[in-house]
Amino acid sequence: MIRYIILTICFVGTLADHPGWNLLFGTDVLNETHKEPLTFDNPVPKWIKGSLVRNGPARYGMGKHSFLNVFDGYAKLYSWQFPGNGSAFFSAKFVQSKSYKESLSINDVASYQTFDNLVPPRTLMEQEMSVAHGMDNMNVNIYNYSGDCVILTDAWKLYVINCYTLETIRECNPTIPNVNTGFPFVSLLSVAHPVKEFGTNHHLTFLQSNSIVPTVPSKFTLVRTKSADIREKIAEWEVKKMPYLHSFSVTERYAIILACPFYVDIEKILSGHLPVNSMFFHKDEPTLTYIVNIKTGKVTTIQTDNVFTMHHINAYEMDEDTILMDVASYPDATVASIFEMNVVMNSTRRNAYPYKPSLKRFKIDLKAEKITPHSFDVNPKVPHVNMLDMPTINELYRSKHYCYIYGPVFKSDFKTWGNFSIVKKDLCNTTGDLSWSLPGHYPMEGWFVPDPNGSAEDDGVLMLPVLDGNQAKSYLLILDPKTMKPIAKSYTPFNTPFHFHGRFIENLF
Numbered sequence: 001m002i003r004y005i006i007l008t009i010c011f012v013g014t015l016a017d018h019p020g021w022n023l024l025f026g027t028d029v030l031n032e033t034h035k036e037p038l039t040f041d042n043p044v045p046k047w048i049k050g051s052l053v054r055n056g057p058a059r060y061g062m063g064k065h066s067f068l069n070v071f072d073g074y075a076k077l078y079s080w081q082f083p084g085n086g087s088a089f090f091s092a093k094f095v096q097s098k099s100y101k102e103s104l105s106i107n108d109v110a111s112y113q114t115f116d117n118l119v120p121p122r123t124l125m126e127q128e129m130s131v132a133h134g135m136d137n138m139n140v141n142i143y144n145y146s147g148d149c150v151i152l153t154d155a156w157k158l159y160v161i162n163c164y165t166l167e168t169i170r171e172c173n174p175t176i177p178n179v180n181t182g183f184p185f186v187s188l189l190s191v192a193h194p195v196k197e198f199g200t201n202h203h204l205t206f207l208q209s210n211s212i213v214p215t216v217p218s219k220f221t222l223v224r225t226k227s228a229d230i231r232e233k234i235a236e237w238e239v240k241k242m243p244y245l246h247s248f249s250v251t252e253r254y255a256i257i258l259a260c261p262f263y264v265d266i267e268k269i270l271s272g273h274l275p276v277n278s279m280f281f282h283k284d285e286p287t288l289t290y291i292v293n294i295k296t297g298k299v300t301t302i303q304t305d306n307v308f309t310m311h312h313i314n315a316y317e318m319d320e321d322t323i324l325m326d327v328a329s330y331p332d333a334t335v336a337s338i339f340e341m342n343v344v345m346n347s348t349r350r351n352a353y354p355y356k357p358s359l360k361r362f363k364i365d366l367k368a369e370k371i372t373p374h375s376f377d378v379n380p381k382v383p384h385v386n387m388l389d390m391p392t393i394n395e396l397y398r399s400k401h402y403c404y405i406y407g408p409v410f411k412s413d414f415k416t417w418g419n420f421s422i423v424k425k426d427l428c429n430t431t432g433d434l435s436w437s438l439p440g441h442y443p444m445e446g447w448f449v450p451d452p453n454g455s456a457e458d459d460g461v462l463m464l465p466v467l468d469g470n471q472a473k474s475y476l477l478i479l480d481p482k483t484m485k486p487i488a489k490s491y492t493p494f495n496t497p498f499h500f501h502g503r504f505i506e507n508l509f
């Protein structure tokens with residue numbers, strides 16, 4: 001069902017510039033399938049063994065209600081499975097969450113917390129019910145927690161799924177021993193991007209506990225995740241104001257939060273205001289950096305320039321006292337609202353939208369307790385390369401010295417939000433900066449799969465879904481990261497609209 005068509009004469013030209021745009025956002029794709037064979041146009045390397053599993057919105061409403069924001073679309077899971085003999089299979093399935101099943105049964109959007117409003121808007125009572133039922137639509141990311149496949153959003157709650165069949169198994173609200181999550185705290189928020197703890201199979205994440213009593217400060221808890229259910233407290237500290245947090249960095253010894261001055265007013269949310277209207281960016285306030293020693297739990301707080309970020313890229317320790325940390329940054333938090341349907345589906349608005357991503361490197365001097373931000377020079381050969389977001393790296397280089405970042409750029413021509421490309425940023429030598437794009441094709445986040453026989457950081461393949469707007473069909477693209485030239489592609493049986501994150505899980509097929 002097409003929920004958002006903008007039919008005015010003056011739009012015909014714009015639609016032609018962005019063919020198939022309405023298939024990228026806002027068109028429901030209800031089709032599901034299990035292990036359907038795929039045909040690639042060129043041979044797939046046989047060393048690729050495992051599955052690319054991904055998560056994102058694919059149904060933008062139910063019955064008479066539509067979502068106002070892409071972020072609220074019902075979660076759908078995809079997998080591209082490679083048994084390692086050159087064959088490949090595709091599966092896709094909606095997450096059978098409580099909110100999705102209830103919505104299906106009443107043929108309307110059930111009352112669960114959404115980021116943004118519905119069209120037509122919720123009544124006050126529906127909004128109150130939504131707050132009471134909380135966040136349930138885990139449409140952002142997917143992880144393998146020591147054999148438990150889980151799906152996440154920026155909530156503490158998660159769902160466990162079966163990564164082979166994409167079936168939904170159960171919801172999960174893990175407790176953390178020795179952490180008070182009761183009154184006066186509301187402990188609902190976490191990050192959608194946990195990070196592997198260096199040298200282990202565990203992941204690190206944060207619990208955000210917002211205090212609802214003015215005299216009690218809110219607190220952060222750094223948590224070790226051993227499985228979907230087993231959690232350990234590593235450190236806990238108080239904060240004056242609770243920032244919105246989507247990701248963070250991990251080095252060998254430290255977990256690092258960039259607490260941008262984009263604050264969540266939890267009381268406003270609990271009293272029925274939409275999250276999108278309860279988060280405020282303070283232009284004149286500094287960013288606080290919390291550097292948590294994973295071994296000792298000691299927290300060092302250093303102030304740095306006002307900045308906003310959704311996605312950390314990687315960080316590593318240069319020497320005993322120096323950390324380098326790379327993030328996809330923005331001058332403020334306006335990017336958090338670009339996925340509103342009224343913006344993303346209106347080319348005048350989305351092109352005019354203040355959109356200024358820029359890759360930033362923070363040098364953290366632990367001894368002097370000083371942070372120096374660094375921006376990268378414009379490379380005239382690939383002028384848009386520093387505008388990447390939704391970054392991916394070779395995960396073997398996580399928390400280590402590395403050179404290459406891959407990521408989509410959404411405004412590659414600096415003019416039209418919709419001029420997509422996928423770039424390779426070479427942090428070590430700008431001659432290595434590369435970009436791939438095709439007119440009318442919309443590449444999404446990539447994943448780097450290392451060649452088991454490789455030795456260089458970019459020995460492997462980059463896999464990513466692309467919507468071919470000209471043919472109105474999606475495909476999986478396998479790129480050679482050394483050249484960013486296509487190796488093979490395979491159209492999927494039906495479209496995989498814009499979705500957020502995922503990963504390649506080895507030996508899963």
Ligand SMILES: *[C@@H]1O[C@H](CO)[C@@H](O)[C@H](O)[C@H]1NC(C)=O
Pocket residue numbers: 030031493494
């Ligand atoms: C996808 O679903 C639509 C609507 O039910 C149907 O018309 C179409 O044939 C399906 N496509 C495939 C490839 O199954």
Ligand SMILES: *[C@@H]1O[C@H](CO)[C@@H](O)[C@H](O)[C@H]1NC(C)=O
Pocket residue numbers: 047452453
């Ligand atoms: C790795 O290289 C060796 C020697 O060239 C070869 O025998 C082996 O099949 C390769 N393995 C993979 C997974 O490509």
Ligand SMILES: *[C@@H]1O[C@H](CO)[C@@H](O)[C@H](O)[C@H]1NC(C)=O
Pocket residue numbers: 083085086087
């Ligand atoms: C590869 O392996 C899969 C799963 O075992 C099998 O279904 C498929 O037929 C095999 N393909 C080839 C070309 O042998």
Ligand SMILES: *[C@@H]1O[C@H](CO)[C@@H](O)[C@H](O)[C@H]1NC(C)=O
Pocket residue numbers: 144145146147148163201505506507508
């Ligand atoms: C998930 O991770 C564990 C190690 O933490 C590993 O043993 C397992 O093979 C991985 N894959 C799947 C599909 O569970």
Ligand SMILES: *[C@@H]1O[C@H](CO)[C@@H](O)[C@H](O)[C@H]1NC(C)=O
Pocket residue numbers: 006008346347348349
């Ligand atoms: C698109 O946005 C522009 C600028 O805000 C506005 O003038 C126009 O009416 C919008 N078009 C539609 C169809 O909503």
Ligand SMILES: *[C@@H]1O[C@H](CO)[C@@H](O)[C@H](O)[C@H]1NC(C)=O
Pocket residue numbers: 429430431432
């Ligand atoms: C950067 O790469 C180019 C081309 O591969 C090479 O000629 C040059 O020596 C490299 N520079 C550095 C500083 O490594």
Ligand SMILES: *[C@@H]1O[C@H](CO)[C@@H](O)[C@H](O)[C@H]1NC(C)=O
Pocket residue numbers: 412413418419420421437438439440441
């Ligand atoms: C992006 O814009 C440039 C300059 O107008 C154009 O040449 C290119 O084809 C566009 N790319 C895409 C993917 O639309």
Ligand SMILES: [Fe+2]
Pocket residue numbers: 140192193246310311500501
């Ligand atoms: Fe994200």
